[in-house]
Amino acid sequence: MIPRTQYAPTATGDLAYKVCGQGPRDLVFSPAFASNLDVFWEHPEHALLLERLSSLGRLITFDKRGSGLSERSTESLSLEQASDDIVAVMDAAGSERAVLIGWLDAGAAALATAARHPDRVEMVVAGEVTATGQPGEDGVTGWSRPDVSATTEVLAAGGWGQAVMLQRLAPELAANPRVLDWWSRYESASATPTAAVRLLEAYTRVDLRPHLAHVRAPVLLLHDSDFPLVTQESIEWLASQLANATLKIVHARLPLTSIVPTDEVIDETEEHLTGTRNLSSAATQVAALLFTDVVGSTQELARTGDVSWGHLLSAHRAAVRRSIDRFGGHEVDTTGDGFLATFPVPSAALRCGSEIVTDAPAYGLQVRAGVHAGEILVRDDDVMGVTVHIAARVASSAGPGDVLVTDTVRTMLAGAGLRFTECGEHQLKGVPGVWRLFRLQTPVR
Numbered sequence: 001m002i003p004r005t006q007y008a009p010t011a012t013g014d015l016a017y018k019v020c021g022q023g024p025r026d027l028v029f030s031p032a033f034a035s036n037l038d039v040f041w042e043h044p045e046h047a048l049l050l051e052r053l054s055s056l057g058r059l060i061t062f063d064k065r066g067s068g069l070s071e072r073s074t075e076s077l078s079l080e081q082a083s084d085d086i087v088a089v090m091d092a093a094g095s096e097r098a099v100l101i102g103w104l105d106a107g108a109a110a111l112a113t114a115a116r117h118p119d120r121v122e123m124v125v126a127g128e129v130t131a132t133g134q135p136g137e138d139g140v141t142g143w144s145r146p147d148v149s150a151t152t153e154v155l156a157a158g159g160w161g162q163a164v165m166l167q168r169l170a171p172e173l174a175a176n177p178r179v180l181d182w183w184s185r186y187e188s189a190s191a192t193p194t195a196a197v198r199l200l201e202a203y204t205r206v207d208l209r210p211h212l213a214h215v216r217a218p219v220l221l222l223h224d225s226d227f228p229l230v231t232q233e234s235i236e237w238l239a240s241q242l243a244n245a246t247l248k249i250v251h252a253r254l255p256l257t258s259i260v261p262t263d264e265v266i267d268e269t270e271e272h273l274t275g276t277r278n279l280s281s282a283a284t285q286v287a288a289l290l291f292t293d294v295v296g297s298t299q300e301l302a303r304t305g306d307v308s309w310g311h312l313l314s315a316h317r318a319a320v321r322r323s324i325d326r327f328g329g330h331e332v333d334t335t336g337d338g339f340l341a342t343f344p345v346p347s348a349a350l351r352c353g354s355e356i357v358t359d360a361p362a363y364g365l366q367v368r369a370g371v372h373a374g375e376i377l378v379r380d381d382d383v384m385g386v387t388v389h390i391a392a393r394v395a396s397s398a399g400p401g402d403v404l405v406t407d408t409v410r411t412m413l414a415g416a417g418l419r420f421t422e423c424g425e426h427q428l429k430g431v432p433g434v435w436r437l438f439r440l441q442t443p444v445r
Contacts, residue, residue, distance in 0.1 A: 055384040065077055104129065112211050115214035
């Protein structure tokens with residue numbers, strides 16, 4: 001599901017942004033150059049990578065001014081204006097402090113924001129960024145001028161919207177008809193040909209050098225050794241001018257990390273943020289997720305006392321585990337008095353949830369449950385991804401004795417003989433969009 005588009009108002013126009021996931025930190029990511037968030041999310045590989053980013057925290061993505069769903073200004077955007085727009089999006093999304101992630105022009109804007117608004121930036125992850133688009137007298141080198149000139153000529157001659165840039169920079173990707181078709185639509189939906197040339201030329205005029213001494217936040221600089229427009233020497237010079245920078249050279253399995261971070265890039269980002277590097281070992285699979293929670297546990301603890309409550313909770317947990325085993329589920333986590341379990345099919349998750357909430361009164365408890373199904377990332381004994389967050393929020397929306405499901409689950413179970421009562425539309429905390437929820441008519445065995 002593509003996250004709902006929201007808008008950050010500014011004095012000169014609105015900026016489109018989307019929010020997904022939740023976690024201990026905010027991450028702000030803007031695609032390089034021209035973009036369109038809706039079309040960006042339509043590409044399965046991109047959507048999966050954005051979900052990986054959202055597993056590190058609450059992910060805020062936005063279209064820069066002049067492209068995509070944001071204000072289509074006809075004026076060139078300065079580096080300082082681009083920095084102000086990042087802050088405007090953070091304000092609108094309720095983000096006090098964030099990790100800024102960007103490639104090319106978006107990376108330059110992120111570094112400028114770290115210099116101009118140090119209290120708002122936790123860290124910067126910037127890829128393929130040069131201190132200036134022009135060769136400098138202080139030893140810095142900018143973009144590869146022949147490549148930039150050739151690209152500009154192609155765009156000006158009508159190559160925009162025809163995926164010509166993809167064919168020039170990543171012919172192996174362009175050989176895939178699905179990717180070629182998507183890229184053509186992405187270009188056309190992101191900007192007009194004239195605007196595309198203007199955005200490219202504006203980036204070649206960027207000069208970060210006045211801001212570099214003021215960047216105090218940790219900076220992770222990333223460079224794909226196969227990326228033709230940026231030299232390793234220019235990235236190394238930039239790293240030498242920053243007080244707290246780490247430079248990583250990656251060899252991406254997929255080209256054009258400048259458009260969206262690849263697995264290798266996100267591995268580096270995760271390690272820099274958390275000190276661990278485990279997401280690359282995560283496997284993607286489709287599963288049904290069941291969350292359960294004891295209602296009013298604090299009040300019950302106060303009523304019965306620590307010892308009695310401990311015995312009661314132990315008996316409940318044993319019963320839940322028997323139900324999970326009986327319906328072929330896998331216990332993922334036990335937090336407090338709740339459970340998270342995965343099932344190969346949603347009908348098994350629902351029948352298990354029904355048994356748990358129906359049996360709970362025998363222990364003097366009331367339990368609520370929520371079920372959602374979709375793609376998850378599995379790493380060791382843990383699961384992650386937007387699907388997990390949705391399932392948790394569905395459970396928290398349930399009442400005592402309820403098993404709530406998303407419309408996704410209800411649709412998957414058409415013809416299974418299970419009956420549901422519609423509960424209306426809900427806003428799930430931290431999850432974009434409006435969600436239709438349904439109550440399973442229990443008991444179901």
